[in-house]
Amino acid sequence: MRIEEGRPFPLGATCRDGGANFALFSANAEKVELCLFDHPQGPEVARIALPEYTDEVWHGFVAGIAPGQLYGYRVYGPYEPRRGHRFNSNKLLLDPYARSYAGKFSWHPSLFGYSLEAKRAPDLTFDGRDSAPYVPKCQIVSGQFDWGSVGRPRIPWSKTFLYEAHVKGMTKLHPELPDELRGTYAGLCSSEVIAHLKSLGVTSIKLLPVHQVLDERVLIDRGLSNYWGYNTISYFSPSMRYFSNSDSKLEEFKGMVRLFHEAGIEVILDVVFNHTAEGNQFGPTISFRGIDNASYYKLANNRRYYFDTTGCGNTLELTHPRVMQLVMDSLRYWAEECQIDGFRFDLAVALARSGRHFSQNASFLDTVMQDPVLTTRKLFAEPWDLGEDGYQLGNFPPRWTEWNGKYRDAVRSYWQSGKGHVQDFARCLLGWGDLFDKHGRRPWAGVNFVTVHDGFTLKDLVSYSEKHNEANGEDNQDGTDDNRSWNCGVEGPTDDPAILDLRDRQRRNYILTLLVSQGTPMLQMGDELGRTQNGNNNAYCQDNEISWFKWTEIDPRDLAFYEFVKGLSRLRERLPLLRSAHYLHGEMAGETGLKNVTWFRMDGAEMAEADWHHHEMATLGMMLTSATGQVLVLCNGHFEDVSHVMPDFGESTQWKLLADTFRGVTEPDEPAIGGGRSVIIPARSALLFQHGDP
Numbered sequence: 001m002r003i004e005e006g007r008p009f010p011l012g013a014t015c016r017d018g019g020a021n022f023a024l025f026s027a028n029a030e031k032v033e034l035c036l037f038d039h040p041q042g043p044e045v046a047r048i049a050l051p052e053y054t055d056e057v058w059h060g061f062v063a064g065i066a067p068g069q070l071y072g073y074r075v076y077g078p079y080e081p082r083r084g085h086r087f088n089s090n091k092l093l094l095d096p097y098a099r100s101y102a103g104k105f106s107w108h109p110s111l112f113g114y115s116l117e118a119k120r121a122p123d124l125t126f127d128g129r130d131s132a133p134y135v136p137k138c139q140i141v142s143g144q145f146d147w148g149s150v151g152r153p154r155i156p157w158s159k160t161f162l163y164e165a166h167v168k169g170m171t172k173l174h175p176e177l178p179d180e181l182r183g184t185y186a187g188l189c190s191s192e193v194i195a196h197l198k199s200l201g202v203t204s205i206k207l208l209p210v211h212q213v214l215d216e217r218v219l220i221d222r223g224l225s226n227y228w229g230y231n232t233i234s235y236f237s238p239s240m241r242y243f244s245n246s247d248s249k250l251e252e253f254k255g256m257v258r259l260f261h262e263a264g265i266e267v268i269l270d271v272v273f274n275h276t277a278e279g280n281q282f283g284p285t286i287s288f289r290g291i292d293n294a295s296y297y298k299l300a301n302n303r304r305y306y307f308d309t310t311g312c313g314n315t316l317e318l319t320h321p322r323v324m325q326l327v328m329d330s331l332r333y334w335a336e337e338c339q340i341d342g343f344r345f346d347l348a349v350a351l352a353r354s355g356r357h358f359s360q361n362a363s364f365l366d367t368v369m370q371d372p373v374l375t376t377r378k379l380f381a382e383p384w385d386l387g388e389d390g391y392q393l394g395n396f397p398p399r400w401t402e403w404n405g406k407y408r409d410a411v412r413s414y415w416q417s418g419k420g421h422v423q424d425f426a427r428c429l430l431g432w433g434d435l436f437d438k439h440g441r442r443p444w445a446g447v448n449f450v451t452v453h454d455g456f457t458l459k460d461l462v463s464y465s466e467k468h469n470e471a472n473g474e475d476n477q478d479g480t481d482d483n484r485s486w487n488c489g490v491e492g493p494t495d496d497p498a499i500l501d502l503r504d505r506q507r508r509n510y511i512l513t514l515l516v517s518q519g520t521p522m523l524q525m526g527d528e529l530g531r532t533q534n535g536n537n538n539a540y541c542q543d544n545e546i547s548w549f550k551w552t553e554i555d556p557r558d559l560a561f562y563e564f565v566k567g568l569s570r571l572r573e574r575l576p577l578l579r580s581a582h583y584l585h586g587e588m589a590g591e592t593g594l595k596n597v598t599w600f601r602m603d604g605a606e607m608a609e610a611d612w613h614h615h616e617m618a619t620l621g622m623m624l625t626s627a628t629g630q631v632l633v634l635c636n637g638h639f640e641d642v643s644h645v646m647p648d649f650g651e652s653t654q655w656k657l658l659a660d661t662f663r664g665v666t667e668p669d670e671p672a673i674g675g676g677r678s679v680i681i682p683a684r685s686a687l688l689f690q691h692g693d694p
Contacts (some may be wrong), residue, residue, distance in 0.1 A: 026291050032050045095287075160378075168241065169548045170549050209229035271344070275314050280305070316350075335377055381400050383396055393406060407517070422619075429513070442583070461506075467479050502684070513635075529561075571659065600644075604644070619642050626694050633687075646673055
């Protein structure tokens with residue numbers, strides 16, 4: 001088979017001129033061989049040394065190669081862990097730029113960089129040769145797709161409503177989908193799922209990781225798998241797990257995006273650039289480690305071990321220009337070729353470290369900020385990692401939004417116990433502006449959530465006071481113990497109507513708080529219909545009915561809650577004051593003579609400074625004012641009913657009730673309440689009113 005020198009760019013395998021160009025970065029390799037295959041489980045049909053080495057890129061052009069060709073690499077170099085080198089030419093390696101794969105991963109001793117007997121001396125190499133079935137083969141794809149006239153929705157931040165979902169979990173149990181579409185990209189974009197999202201007012205679906213993933217060996221040994229997908233091994237290929245048709249592959253993923261866009265729904269990807277599935281020094285050699293370990297990973301001072309800020313064994317070295325190029329090429333690929341609308345960066349602090357420490361001017365953040373493609377996409381940071389000074393909430397630069405863990409904790413604390421949490425609860429209602437209101441950032445810079453994938457579901461939050469993770473096989477030691485949950489009197493399922501009523505009311509309190517708070521709201525998959533994980537708050541390894549969305553046999557209470565969520569979403573869409581584009585600080589609202597945000601005590605008087613420090617206070621009134629009207633939120637976190645005096649602007653003051661979490665209604669048909677009148681706020685409940693046309 002004829003091979004020419006080819007070109008060092010672009011990296012990866014690219015079809016052109018009757019063949020394919022192959023380019024692989026490795027600064028420390030001594031030789032790179034291209035291995036070709038005709039079948040995912042078949043033997044090599046050719047092994048060709050790449051003839052050229054330019055700017056640390058090994059490259060060559062092979063005539064006669066076409067889309068569909070299967071390939072991998074063998075990379076030669078020193079095995080010297082104390083210098084950071086872990087080359088092993090016995091390993092068939094995946095191309096970091098591969099767009100698709102054929103075959104499946106399978107755990108076997110030869111997948112390690114050492115034999116099973118070498119566990120006592122893990123730096124020994126395995127001397128045998130690979131058996132073909134144990135790793136998939138990279139596959140060249142054409143990338144052609146007809147997007148037609150469908151464009152990206154480009155939802156304004158002030159109207160963005162996120163929905164976090166799992167591709168498989170969302171549809172695996174959907175009764176109206178054929179079996180072959182359940183749990184797939186094609187199933188996720190079905191008319192049934194899209195109609196459900198539209199009924200909630202969702203504007204943007206945020207998917208848990210869809211990049212190619214490898215299940216950890218420890219999970220396989222327990223009969224489990226990495227369901228969430230935060231164990232990435234490829235940054236350019238959609239996970240093979242979610243294809244309905246092995247022949248369509250990338251076209252099916254793009255087709256999913258197109259159908260969401262036709263429905264006016266954005267697609268956000270959760271991306272894991274902080275670590276790879278190769279783990280620590282005991283992990284498998286699949287790609288990056290065998291290509292150039294010393295370049296791709298942050299290494300400890302002794303170079304033999306990894307500098308791990310992720311808790312997953314390794315951390316990608318984004319200060320290396322080629323690793324930065326890999327990440328940026330991946331983001332642009334998904335943004336341009338796959339039309340993705342935004343990215344949520346898992347453990348984003350790990351990406352923004354200059355050396356060992358977080359920096360707002362880290363090369364990754366600066367590079368993203370100046371990129372003409374990515375500046376048109378939504379960017380979300382999980383603002384922490386497990387390294388030193390790893391909690392950086394509020395410290396990301398302009399244009400970034402941040403997952404607000406303080407919002408979750410404060411809202412849970414208030415509705416769980418009320419007293420002593422009013423100050424932080426008020427911060428939540430205003431989007432925690434003291435964290436984000438700098439450098440021209442807007443309220444949408446904080447992503448508000450009460451529940452998210454790594455924790456309880458909303459129904460479990462009000463049904464369990466303790467985690468129940470026994471199914472994970474770790475003796476219930478995994479998952480956080482800081483849940484701020486309350487079972488309302490009985491742990492787990494109950495038939496007691498009083499407890500069920502209280503749990504329903506608490507769910508309504510949480511969702512009303514979420515949808516009246518300034519900022520970007522996010523709802524977790526299935527919370528709207530009472531999805532439960534039976535008290536498991538770390539279901540990352542539960543690819544089964546513990547995690548999947550149950551669409552049938554819905555309890556009538558959960559159906560009623562679904563209607564309440566839909567009603568609140570419509571109210572949020574209708575009332576611009578709940579979606580303010582600017583932080584509210586108590587300035588005068590136009591010519592109304594009123595401040596744009598006012599806080600009230602139960603007696604109707606405006607809150608004084610001393611009131612905020614009253615530790616027994618469990619009630620709060622917040623009024624937002626525009627030039628045309630007001631919105632009033634009254635919250636009672638106490639276990640007893642309270643009386644609250646309504647704000648009074650004169651004889652024309654009339655407050656219309658929009659939502660009542662005690663009764664579970666939105667927009668009830670009842671007379672308005674005059675200013676200065678008292679209204680009863682039932683125990684552990686909230687009321688939403690409007691005056692005028694806010």
